[in-house]
Each structure stands twice: as C-alpha cells, then as structure tokens.
Amino acid sequence: MHQPAENQDLYRFITGNGVINVGTYGFPANCEFPGMQSFSCSSSYYPLGVSGLADTPPQDRALAALKNHKEAEKRRRERINSHLDKLRSLLPCNSKTDKASLLAKVVQRVKELKEQTSEITELETFPSETDEITVLSGDHSDGRLIFKASLCCEDRTDLIPDLIEILKSLHLTTLRAEMATLGGRIRNVLIVAADKDHSIESVHFLQNALKSLLERSSSSERSKRRRILDRKMIM
Amino acid sequence: MHQPAENQDLYRFITGNGVINVGTYGFPANCEFPGMQSFSCSSSYYPLGVSGLADTPPQDRALAALKNHKEAEKRRRERINSHLDKLRSLLPCNSKTDKASLLAKVVQRVKELKEQTSEITELETFPSETDEITVLSGDHSDGRLIFKASLCCEDRTDLIPDLIEILKSLHLTTLRAEMATLGGRIRNVLIVAADKDHSIESVHFLQNALKSLLERSSSSERSKRRRILDRKMIM
DNA sequence: AGTTACACGTGACCC
DNA sequence: TGGGTCACGTGTAAC
Numbered sequence: 284m285h286q287p288a289e290n291q292d293l294y295r296f297i298t299g300n301g302v303i304n305v306g307t308y309g310f311p312a313n314c315e316f317p318g319m320q321s322f323s324c325s326s327s328y329y330p331l332g333v334s335g336l337a338d339t340p341p342q343d344r345a346l347a348a349l350k351n352h353k354e355a356e357k358r359r360r361e362r363i364n365s366h367l368d369k370l371r372s373l374l375p376c377n378s379k380t381d382k383a384s385l386l387a388k389v390v391q392r393v394k395e396l397k398e399q400t401s402e403i404t405e406l407e408t409f410p411s412e413t414d415e416i417t418v419l420s421g422d423h424s425d426g427r428l429i430f431k432a433s434l435c436c437e438d439r440t441d442l443i444p445d446l447i448e449i450l451k452s453l454h455l456t457t458l459r460a461e462m463a464t465l466g467g468r469i470r471n472v473l474i475v476a477a478d479k480d481h482s483i484e485s486v487h488f489l490q491n492a493l494k495s496l497l498e499r500s501s502s503s504e505r506s507k508r509r510r511i512l513d514r515k516m517i518m
Numbered sequence: 519m520h521q522p523a524e525n526q527d528l529y530r531f532i533t534g535n536g537v538i539n540v541g542t543y544g545f546p547a548n549c550e551f552p553g554m555q556s557f558s559c560s561s562s563y564y565p566l567g568v569s570g571l572a573d574t575p576p577q578d579r580a581l582a583a584l585k586n587h588k589e590a591e592k593r594r595r596e597r598i599n600s601h602l603d604k605l606r607s608l609l610p611c612n613s614k615t616d617k618a619s620l621l622a623k624v625v626q627r628v629k630e631l632k633e634q635t636s637e638i639t640e641l642e643t644f645p646s647e648t649d650e651i652t653v654l655s656g657d658h659s660d661g662r663l664i665f666k667a668s669l670c671c672e673d674r675t676d677l678i679p680d681l682i683e684i685l686k687s688l689h690l691t692t693l694r695a696e697m698a699t700l701g702g703r704i705r706n707v708l709i710v711a712a713d714k715d716h717s718i719e720s721v722h723f724l725q726n727a728l729k730s731l732l733e734r735s736s737s738s739e740r741s742k743r744r745r746i747l748d749r750k751m752i753m
Numbered sequence: 754a755g756t757t758a759c760a761c762g763t764g765a766c767c768c
Numbered sequence: 769t770g771g772g773t774c775a776c777g778t779g780t781a782a783c
Contacts, residue, residue: 348755353777359618359758360775366621373628375663375718381773383594386601389624391718393608395655396631420610420630428610483610483626586771588762594773595760616758 411435412468414497418490420483428477430455432489436497438469445499446471449492453485454478645670645705649732653725655718663712665690667724671732673704680734681706684727688720689713 367385371378374388415435420428434446450457455475477485602620606613609623650670655663669681685692690710712720 349778351756355757356759356777357775362618363621364775366618366625369625370621370628373625373632375712375716383597383601383773386598386605388718389628390601390604390608393605393624393627393631395718396628481610483623483630486630583770584763587764590772591762591774592760599760618758 416490416493416497418486420486428481430475430486430489432473432475434493435470438467445496449496450475453488645703651725651728651732653721655721663716665710665721665724667708667710669728670705673702680731684731685710688723
C-alpha cells in the first residue's frame with residue numbers, strides 16, 4: 284500500500300504556517316507517529332480568542348475537510364478511469380495499453396469513423412422503393428452538432444410542411460435540403476444543425492419524429508399503391 | 519503559480535530518514551528558504567565510508583533523478599491532456615467540459631458509430647454495376663479486430679484464389695464469406711479477423727490489396743463488357 | 754462555505 | 769539500473 288506524505292499540510296495548518304510549535308519541535312513533517320491525528324495543539328492557529336469553538340474544534344474540521352477532499356478526488360479518478368476502461372473494451376487493445384496510447388487510438392478511431400460516415404452518407408440520393416430513415420450525427424463545426432437526416436417514403440403534399448414542423452419543434456435549423464422524386468416516391472436528405480446545448484440524444488428524438496411521420500404517411504389512403512418489396516430483387 | 523510541498527522528501531532523503539540532522543534542526547520540511555537545493559549536509563545518509571564518491575555526490579544524483587522523474591511525469595500528463603483536447607475538438611463540446619464528461623461522450627460516440635457502421639454494412643448484398651471496395655473495421659470481440667470487407671467487380675475464375683492469397687498474406691482469418699453473382703458480376707462480403715497485434719492500419723493494407731486485385735481484374739480481356747456508368751442513373 | 758475539477762510532485766512498481 | 773506508467777494526496781482556483 285502506498286503511503287504518501289499525508290497530513291503534513293494539515294500539520295502545518297494546525298501548528299501554524301512554518302512557525303515552530305510546541306509538541307512538534309524538531310520533527311520532520313512527514314514523520315509519522317501513532318495518534319498524530321488526535322493530538323491537539325491548535326490554539327495558536329487562529330488569532331487569540333477566535334479558536335474557542337467548543338463544538339467543532341478547528342483541527343477536527345480541517346481533518347474532516349481533508350478527508351472529504353481526498354475521497355472526492357479518489358471518486359473523480361475512479362470515474363475517469365472507468366471510462367477509460369470502457370474505451371479499452373470498445374477498442375482493439377488489451378487492458379495493459381497505457382492511457383496515452385489508448386487515447387491516441389480513440390482519437391484515431393473517432394476521426395476514422397467520422398470520415399466513414401461522411402463517405403457513406405454521400406450514397407443514396409435517389410428515392411428507393413423501400414421506406415427508410417437514417418439519422419447520422421456528423422461533423423460539429425463551430426461547436427454545434429450537425430445531423431444528416433435521410434427520409435425516403437411515399438410522396439404526399441403535406442410531407443414537407445410536416446417535416447418543417449418537426450424540425451421547428453426540435454429546435455433544429457436546416458442548413459441544406461436535397462429532394463428527389465421518382466415514380467411517386469420522394470427522398471429527402473436534410474443537413475440540420477442543433478444548438479450548442481443539444482446532446483447526442485437529439486439524434487434519437489429526430490429519428491422517432493421521422494418514424495412517426497412515416498407511419499402517418501403509410502396509413503394514409505395514398506399508399507395503396509403497388510409496392511415493390513425490395514429494389515434489389517429487381518435489379 | 520502552484521507551489522506544492524516540493525523537495526521535502528528529498529530533504530528527508532538527504533538528511534536521513536526522520537533523523538534530526540545538522541542544518542535542518544527544527545525546520546518544518548515545507549519551510550522554504552533560498553538555496554535549499556544547494557546546501558550540502560548529506561554525509562550522514564550513506565553509512566560512513568560509502569559516501570565518498572567524489573565525481574557524483576549522492577545528493578546531486580538524487581536531485582537529478584527527482585528532477586527527471588518530475589519532468590517525465592509532466593510530459594506524460596501533457597501527452598494525455600493533448601489527446602483529451604483533440605477529442606474535445608472532435609466532439610460537440612466546448613473546451614470547458616470536464617474530463618469525465620468528455621470521456622463519457624467519447625464512449626457514447628464510439629459505441630454509436632460502431633452501431634451505425636454495422637447497420638450500414640447490412641446493406642448492398644447484391645452485386646452492383648459499378649466496381650466497389652469498402653473495408654470497415656467493425657467489432658472486436660475477444661480483443662481481436664474484425665473487418666468487414668466488401669468487393670464488387672467483374673466475375674472471373676481466378677478471383678477467389680487471388681482473394682484467399684491476399685487474406686493469407688495479410689494474416690487475416692476469414693470468419694464468414696457471402697458471395698452473390700448476377701449478370702457476370704460478383705459481390706463478395708467477407709468477415710475477417712485480424713490478430714491481436716494488428717493495428718487499425720491493417721484496414722488500409724487490405725483496402726490497397728483489394729484495389730490492386732480489382733485493377734488486375736479490370737485490365738483483363740474479360741472486362742470488355744458493356745459497362746453502365748452508374749446504377750442509380752437507370753433506376 | 755462547501756463542492757468540484759485540475760495540475761502537481763511523489764512513492765511504488767515494472768521492464 | 770534508469771525510464772516509463774500509475775495512483776495517490778495535496779494546493780489551488782472557480783463557482
């Protein structure tokens with residue numbers, strides 16, 4: 284077990300800042316002896332007459348504060364390290380890879396995956412025969428999160444107004460919109476920006492909203508159209 | 519500037535472990551005074567007769583070691599923090615988000631992107647009219663990296679042996695292979711596993727190898743077939 | 754004032 | 769043995 288120079292600043296705190304004091308004379312600060320925490324010689328820390336708080340002696344208060352501080356710091360470390368362990372399990376590396384290398388891998392991976400998704404989202408601009416929703420959280424220039432939302436479904440007159448309503452209710456601003464119609468079907472590809480305070484959860488909100496929009500569309504009368512099951516099957 | 523209780527353990531080291539010594543008598547260890555690092559009273563640390571190394575006095579060696587240690591640790595901290603800053607710039611968060619929250623976001627993002635790519639790679643099982651190569655690094659169950667490699671090109675008899683040769687040379691083991699042929703074209707979807715020691719760079723090696731395979735194929739006589747420029751244009 | 758997060762120097766441990 | 773990483777307790781600043 285590791286034993287650092289614990290309590291030496293408390294010692295200084297109790298005995299007065301660098302002033303040689305009764306009971307500690309000549310002892311190096313890190314010299315440990317039993318009962319160190321319970322010996323009392325603190326009357327000289329506060330100016331005379333201030334230290335007379337009988338219920339909570341200053342050295343006890345100081346000790347408690349130090350203990351809290353120590354434990355809080357330990358919790359913080361554990362929190363950080365648990366996340367690092369999670370990342371270790373998420374990436375191709377064993378448990379012995381050191382923190383810096385692990386984080387380097389993480390950086391590389393996040394970059395790589397970002398490229399991938401932006402490449403992938405270049406595909407599929409024409410409407411397909413199958414209903415589709417994809418919401419990808421992409422880049423985040425100047426701090427705000429950018430989504431790429433793609434929606435492919437039956438075309439209907441009130442689709443665009445509904446879409447606009449959804450985006451407005453989710454406080455998303457549309458940066459770009461591409462639309463393509465073919466044979467009664469429509470594909471919308473939207474680039475939308477979320478506010479700075481939006482979390483990554485907004486992706487799911489948008490996804491659910493679009494899903495309900497699509498369900499609304501498919502339940503309408505207009506969708507009694509001949510449906511080809513899978514575009515790929517007729518290639 | 520922060521000034522911790524520096525050198526107090528070196529002080530103890532030099533003056534002897536807890537033993538009251540000449541020149542330091544009665545001073546608390548954290549009491550700072552000018553020239554503390556240069557005063558010499560170390561002849562009592564080593565047993566008598568051992569400390570007579572004229573070229574490298576023990577306290578200098580200790581000081582140098584401590585200095586090195588301190589600086590190395592600082593470098594390590596800086597390395598880790600620079601990676602964290604990089605991640606901060608890569609994710610939708612400002613520079614004031616604390617380490618633990620940042621890492622939580624990173625974990626979430628890596629997970630999310632992993633799901634995305636695995637979803638996306640479900641698509642496109644039938645051969646298309648355009649030549650395509652995609653290599654995606656996906657999951658890594660039990661520590662080893664799993665790739666999904668997709669190759670779509672003209673069908674030819676020696677394609678599969680060539681493919682096997684490539685995988686063997688890159689020390690990749692094939693877990694699953696899906697193949698589909700249609701109209702003289704073939705799509706191969708391979709799930710391959712890399713060794714534990716493979717880095718993420720293996721993705722690019724595989725990608726390049728497949729690219730050369732594809733070029734070999736297109737330069738052969740068999741590829742004088744009518745080529746439709748883009749599948750999407752004839753939808 | 755009490756909490757929170759960070760950087761720091763240091764002892765322990767491992768090649 | 770140095771050169772590296774890690775966990776720890778602590779000083780300090782912000783809120």
